[in-house]
Structures are given as structure tokens and as C-alpha cells.
Amino acid sequence: EAGVAQSPRYKIIEKRQSVAFWCNPISGHATLYWYQQILGQGPKLLIQFQNNGVVDDSQLPKDRFSAERLKGVDSTLKIQPAKLEDSAVYLCASSSIRGQETQYFGPGTRLLVL
Amino acid sequence: GDSVTQMEGPVTLSEEAFLTINCTYTATGYPSLFWYVQYPGEGLQLLLKATKADDKGSNKGFEATYRKETTSFHLEKGSVQVSDSAVYFCARGGQAGTALIFGKGTTLSVSS
Numbered sequence: 001e002a003g004v005a006q007s008p009r010y011k012i013i014e015k016r017q018s019v020a021f022w023c024n025p026i027s028g029h030a031t032l033y034w035y036q037q038i039l040g041q042g043p044k045l046l047i048q049f050q051n052n053g054v055v056d057d058s059q060l061p062k063d064r065f066s067a068e069r070l071k072g073v074d075s076t077l078k079i080q081p082a083k084l085e086d087s088a089v090y091l092c093a094s095s096s097i098r099g100q101e102t103q104y105f106g107p108g109t110r111l112l113v114l
Numbered sequence: 115g116d117s118v119t120q121m122e123g124p125v126t127l128s129e130e131a132f133l134t135i136n137c138t139y140t141a142t143g144y145p146s147l148f149w150y151v152q153y154p155g156e157g158l159q160l161l162l163k164a165t166k167a168d169d170k171g172s173n174k175g176f177e178a179t180y181r182k183e184t185t186s187f188h189l190e191k192g193s194v195q196v197s198d199s200a201v202y203f204c205a206r207g208g209q210a211g212t213a214l215i216f217g218k219g220t221t222l223s224v225s226s
Binding site: 004033035040041042043044045048056091093102103104105106107108 | 148214
């Protein structure tokens with residue numbers, strides 16, 4: 001079974017530029033999560049999708065971050081414009097919806113904003 | 115609010131030493147509890163989990179027991195190896211599909 005795929009793996013941009021990250025979850029997983037992991041901290045949820053609907057985006061800085069999951073499969077997270085403090089690893093995870101299910105993580109995209 | 119607290123690192127051990135990484139949580143109800151491991155340059159991998167009180171999760175020689183009375187889920191291994199060097203994250207979940215809440219992570223370094 002293929003795992004969660006993410007691209008790109010690394011990205012360096014200057015502040016005020018825009019950037020987009022892509023995630024393809026494990027086949028059949030209805031729930032998709034984007035987490036932000038700042039160096040030295042644990043991952044923090046940015047947004048959670050159930051199929052193509054948003055379940056929780058309370059921690060998403062909506063003035064600059066946006067995310068979509070149009071067909072209920074893969075997802076894109078965008079930052080526009082980027083700030084220095086957005087430098088982090090962006091992790092995508094997916095889970096099925098039955099019971100207390102485990103979340104499976106992709107390798108992450110490491111973003112550096114200069 | 116709900117949170118997860120784990121011991122500060124780094125933890126430095128010699129090969130074959132005993133490992134304990136403490137983790138406590140606050141939550142309403144009885145969430146599932148997880149330990150994830152992150153090897154250098156890689157994403158998070160599930161190490162073990164427990165879904166109810168007194169459950170013991172185990173994998174690759176690591177163990178953790180869900181202690182409701184002390185709201186803890188400490189990670190233990192009897193004999194660590196150099197290959198266990200990584201960052202370990204304790205996390206709690208909730209009902210189906212609820213996002214995980216992570217601790218800050220504990221870096222383990224094992225030398226031969």
C-alpha cells in the first residue's frame with residue numbers, strides 16, 4: 001500500500017512570495033490533515049478535511065494561508081504572501097473514518113522563507 | 115485546553131541502556147494515545163498506540179501503558195540501540211477523525 005505522498009520536499013522562497021504544497025493521501029482515506037511543524041516543536045494542525053469538506057480550520061491563518069481538496073482526494077496548501085515565521089515543515093496526514101484511527105504522515109515539505 | 119507534555123530532551127544514552135520518556139496529557143474524556151517517531155530527514159511514523167485505559171501498546175521493543183489515574187503514557191525500552199536515535203513525539207487523539215495534539219518531542223541520541 002502506497003503511503004502519503006507530498007511534494008516538493010524542499011522549498012526556499014523570499015518573504016512576500018507565494019508557495020504551494022501538494023499532498024496525495026493513502027487511497028481510500030477520507031480524512032486529510034495539514035500540520036505545521038516549527039523547528040523544536042511538535043506538529044500543530046492547520047486544517048482538516050473530511051472528503052472535500054473542511055472540518056476544522058480554526059488554526060489556519062486565513063489572511064495568508066489557503067487549502068483545498070476539490071475532489072476529495074489530493075490537496076493543495078498555499079501561502080501567499082509568505083512571512084519569515086512561516087519557515088517550518090508542512091506535514092500532510094490521512095486517516096480512514098472508522099473508530100479511533102491512526103493518522104499516517106507523509107515525508108513533509110521543508111519550507112525556508114528568507 | 116487539552117495538551118500533551120513530554121520530558122525535555124535531549125536524552126543521551128549508551129547502547130543497551132534502559133529508556134524512559136515521560137508523557138502526560140490533559141483531555142476531556144478518554145482519548146487514544148500515540149507515540150510517533152521521526153528519524154532524521156523523514157516524516158513521522160507511528161511507533162505504538164493505546165485506545166483505552168490499561169491498554170499497553172508495543173512495537174520494536176518499545177512499550178507504553180495507558181494510565182488513566184495518572185493521565186500518563188510513558189515510553190519505555192529495555193535496551194536501546196544506536197538505530198533508535200530519533201525524535202519521539204507523544205500525541206493524543208479524540209473521537210474518530212479528530213486531529214492529533216502533539217507534545218514538543220524528545221530527542222534521543224544513543225551512542226555505541
